[in-house]
Amino acid sequence: MSGVIYAEMNIDALIGPTHHFGGLGVGNLASMQHAHQVSRPREAALEGLQKAALVASLGVPQYLFLPPVRPRLDLLSALGFEGDLSQQLLSVYHTSSYLLSAACSSAFMWAANSATVSAAADSAHGCLQITPSNLISSWHRAAESLERRIDFHDFFERNIACELHAPLPAIMPLRDEGAANHMRLCDRSGQVGFNVFVYGESDGQSNSSSFVARQTRAASEAIARKHQLEPRRTFFLWQHPDAIAAGVFHNDVIATSHENLLIYHQHAFLDAEPTLEQLAAEYLQVTGRSLLRIEVAAEQLSLSEAVASYFFNSQILSPHTGRTITDKPKMVLICPRQCNEVESARHLIERLIAMPECPIEEVRFVSLAQSMANGGGPACLRLRVPIAEADLRLLPRNLRVDAELVDTLSAVIERWYPQTLKLSDLSDAELVRELSQISFKLRLATNSW
Numbered sequence: 179m180s181g182v183i184y185a186e187m188n189i190d191a192l193i194g195p196t197h198h199f200g201g202l203g204v205g206n207l208a209s210m211q212h213a214h215q216v217s218r219p220r221e222a223a224l225e226g227l228q229k230a231a232l233v234a235s236l237g238v239p240q241y242l243f244l245p246p247v248r249p250r251l252d253l254l255s256a257l258g259f260e261g262d263l264s265q266q267l268l269s270v271y272h273t274s275s276y277l278l279s280a281a282c283s284s285a286f287m288w289a290a291n292s293a294t295v296s297a298a299a300d301s302a303h304g305c306l307q308i309t310p311s312n313l314i315s316s317w318h319r320a321a322e323s324l325e326r327r328i329d330f331h332d333f334f335e336r337n338i339a340c341e342l343h344a345p346l347p348a349i350m351p352l353r354d355e356g357a358a359n360h361m362r363l364c365d366r367s368g369q370v371g372f373n374v375f376v377y378g379e380s381d382g383q384s385n386s387s388s389f390v391a392r393q394t395r396a397a398s399e400a401i402a403r404k405h406q407l408e409p410r411r412t413f414f415l416w417q418h419p420d421a422i423a424a425g426v427f428h429n430d431v432i433a434t435s436h437e438n439l440l441i442y443h444q445h446a447f448l449d450a451e452p453t454l455e456q457l458a459a460e461y462l463q464v465t466g467r468s469l470l471r472i473e474v475a476a477e478q479l480s481l482s483e484a485v486a487s488y489f490f491n492s493q494i495l496s497p498h499t500g501r502t503i504t505d506k507p508k509m510v511l512i513c514p515r516q517c518n519e520v521e522s523a524r525h526l527i528e529r530l531i532a533m534p535e536c537p538i539e540e541v542r543f544v545s546l547a548q549s550m551a552n553g554g555g556p557a558c559l560r561l562r563v564p565i566a567e568a569d570l571r572l573l574p575r576n577l578r579v580d581a582e583l584v585d586t587l588s589a590v591i592e593r594w595y596p597q598t599l600k601l602s603d604l605s606d607a608e609l610v611r612e613l614s615q616i617s618f619k620l621r622l623a624t625n626s627w
């Protein structure tokens with residue numbers, strides 16, 4: 179086995195012009211704390227775009243999905259709000275500001291929640307597997323599943339061998355929030371994958387009296403089955419109820435992975451040691467290398483510091499296009515700026531970089547203030563797709579991030595996105611009509627019809 183085989187591409191979702199603070203994130207402390215504050219959509223979109231540009235500049239294939247149209251008139255009609263736009267918006271606003279927020283949600287920006295993706299090499303189907311998440315825990319997010327399914331179809335299914343599954347049935351026992359609760363470890367070529375699913379509820383039991391767990395074991399198992407993953411290389415871990423209570427509403431807020439590296443908080447999982455040992459043994463046997471498990475003790479970083487800094491939501495990247503098995507395994511960590519501000523997180527990063535066995539050699543801090551204020555860090559904003567180099571070449575070029583795309587999108591954002599927005603502004607039909615046009619402007623500017 180030699181040469182470049184697999185690449186890890188990232189898809190970020192461009193933040194939409196209706197980005198606001200609706201306070202809708204279930205178990206998401208930042209979203210609750212910032213509810214109804216004034217947001218800055220222009221700044222939000224530019225910050226997200228700059229983060230994607232940074233990833234692209236490291237040689238990692240980086241794409242963008244564009245914002246779907248808001249408001250969701252289908253939701254308003256389905257809930258019985260009739261009349262013209264102005265009547266609908268006023269009536270929904272006076273009925274419930276949460277309903278208005280849901281109809282205008284820009285939560286699609288957190289692409290990590292859009293789907294669970296399995297590499298062709300991990301699946302008995304032999305091609306890329308995608309299951310869009312049903313996102314039914316947070317009712318403002320459930321519609322994303324249909325919208326993204328269309329994006330996945332246009333982007334992947336039309337161009338490469340790919341199986342695009344239907345989202346899981348929208349019923350409470352099958353709550354699914356996608357890649358935010360899934361980690362893939364792999365050998366250096368990227369061809370041998372180990373899939374780890376993390377759930378917060380099993381058979382109706384959540385062990386948590388605080389917040390509703392967003393992912394159920396039944397959902398994770400169904401996806402593993404549908405994707406026909408090798409059972410010996412598929413693992414299920416129970417998220418620790420203390421973590422959920424502390425505001426860890428997704429696994430990617432408390433654990434992260436890349437290639438042979440698994441970093442997780444001491445209280446990330448419940449009774450996980452036997453499963454983690456099994457994973458490490460299997461990894462060693464199949465790849466001939468050791469899995470690098472780094473458990474972060476609560477003494478080093480408490481659960482609340484993990485949530486405040488979003489350290490585990492950093493992106494770990496191998497900075498080059500594709501991967502050759504002879505490459506030096508240097509990795510770069512892209513952290514939210516908050517990791518530099520929370521002392522324990524900063525020390526943890528310094529220790530990781532100083533650790534001889536840890537392949538992370540460099541850290542970059544990024545400012546994502548607007549997304550972070552709604553509970554979304556660097557890793558929330560991206561969906562990772564392990565893909566064969568040959569397939570990568572067949573994907574549409576127009577949404578691949580390069581300097582030209584960044585300039586094109588920045589121009590539209592700077593010209594049309596509002597600088598500030600508050601929830602009550604979204605009851606103004608004239609403004610909302612203008613904002614809804616921006617999705618089309620972005621598509622026109624990027625030839626994305």
Ligand code: SUG
Nearest residue numbers: 200201202203206209290358428558
């Ligand atoms: O689902 N916030 C999102 C944040 C998602 C973060 N994603 C990952 N961890 N992968 C959520 O809670 C807040 C929306 C608001 O309050 O307006 C929100 O939906």
